[in-house]
Amino acid sequence: MSGTFDGQAPPVEVRDLTVAYGEAPPILEKINFRIRAGEIFGILGGSGSGKSSVLRNVIGLVRPRAGRVFIFGQDLWADDGGHLNDCRRCFGVMYQAGALFGSMNLLENVSMPMREFTDMSAEAIETAARLKLSLVGLSGYEYYMPARISGGMQKRAAIARALALDPGLIFLDEPSAGLDPITSAGLDQLIKTLAKNLGLAFGVVTHELGSVMNIVDRAILLDKEIKGIVAEGDPRELARRSEPPYVAAFFNRQSLEKAKGEGPAEGGSKRRPGRIE
């Protein structure tokens, strides 16, 4: 794949990352994980656990309070100059709502990074953009404006744009959010196909268990209580665990109380008044 610094280094390596906003106390402290080449890696966690914040640190939108992020062996924050942008060109990102440019049609959206960063001819850029739209199943929609296509199609087009510079790594922020189960399953299949056929590594931020079980090879689960990673591994294996309770609760869609064995008996309720779990 093009745009990678070092073929031997893992696509992502995060060392002792502390995630925080401003002067506020950190959301996550000293977390470590690694995304291997060709794997679909899940960054999981409940609402407010900091998974999107981790993504913003890893893709270079927010400078970590502490720790280092390596993309294909290169320290993302090694200097404040153009190095960061060089690193950013090694990966593609699909944002939660697609983030397609509303004033451009799909072909222009996908072509834009190629026009900016390559010396390919105009015909080759158009061919490459059509190719990528075809790969995500959007042949025939090249001249559609983003507002005219469905949410699922917008996410597919966003993946095509993330593929524009042939990165070896793609990040997906909540790919299933706002999609119906059929569209979501189609998108999962597309991610699996791209990972298999192009050998891409994917970093997927999600809390959709259906998607996780369907596509993710390995995952970390973030917990805001311990401000770190509570479990790491194959999500299907993690789902069989009963300890720690947070892991069991997350993968089995239970309340934390029930996972701790403090849950209400059938027909009864132990929930304290005014407290919503």
Place this chain on the structure above:
Amino acid sequence: MKDGEGFNLKLEKGRGGLTVHLSGPLTVDVRRAAWEDFPASDGQGQSLLVNLSGLSALDLNGSAQLLSAGAKSGQAGFKVEYGQAPQDLTAIFELAREALERAAAEPPAPVGFFEELGRKIKETQKDLVVLITFAGELMAELLRGFRRPSQIRWNSVLSVAEIAGVNAAPIVSLVSFLVGLIIAFQSAMALSQFGMTIYVADMVGIAVIRELGPLIAAIVLAGRSGSAFSAELGAMKAAEEVDAITTMGLSPVRELALPRVLASILTTPLITMIACFAGVFGGGLVLTAMDFSLLIYWQRAINFVSPATFYICVGKSFLFGLVVAAIGCQRGLAAGDGPGAVGQATTSGVVSNIVAIAVLDSLLAVLFYVWNI
């Protein structure tokens, strides 16, 4: 031979046709100049074999460059054939070829001129229906409000009146003052040649009170308050707050638009009066600088303004206040979904408001002329 980041292209002429040997990494980094020797003219049915066996790396953009060059050669009359790529690169090349074949099988449908025109006409028609519906609903709510004033949310009206109306007074005064000053200065330059400088007072009085005061107040309010209404209601629409009001069985026009429109109707005449005063005062400053008494200027300016002119000024300001708020609110409530919709609604609100004010003022000028007022 071309060299682009280690990529090489070598053209070989044989009896049966041409052969292009590609070697090195064919990736996104290959520059367009590397393809200059790729045959692209006078094919005349010759065969063109592309030998891929020397490639060391291949990605989708590299494949796209090759297939694009091959397609160009095909159009120039060559029979293009691709040789076998190294084993580890075959899959990606075949993937790219298949994707492009699928794309060719489903050609894109560019939006034609007439389709676009039709869509625009339909959108305009829909827009017009929405606008008329809103105007009707607003009038009904206004009448209902006059019949039962206790049902109007006066707290909201006063709050909007302060933010959108009273707070606009300084900027309206400044603009009007400067316009009055400029008019007086320019006309004094001309009239002083005939010894008629004092008539500047009559001119500024009638121009500012009859036309410019209401106009300046309306345009500044359109840019300041009308746009704020569009943005506020557009953001509420995007956040589904308007839907929430509707599903509660309430009317968004009554709850959201009516307080803003009433506040605007009530404050615009006052703002307009301030604008007129500031404009006339601006003219007075010029004449004072020319050694005329401010008191004489003021008397002439005010005496020249008939009661009818004053009523026209007040009437216009009521109308402009209604139009500015109504259009601002309507654009906000008609905003689409998504983050860009608020910006579009705001722009649309300001543009529509300024056009509406200009058209309305012109129509009124013609009507008053015909009625000899």
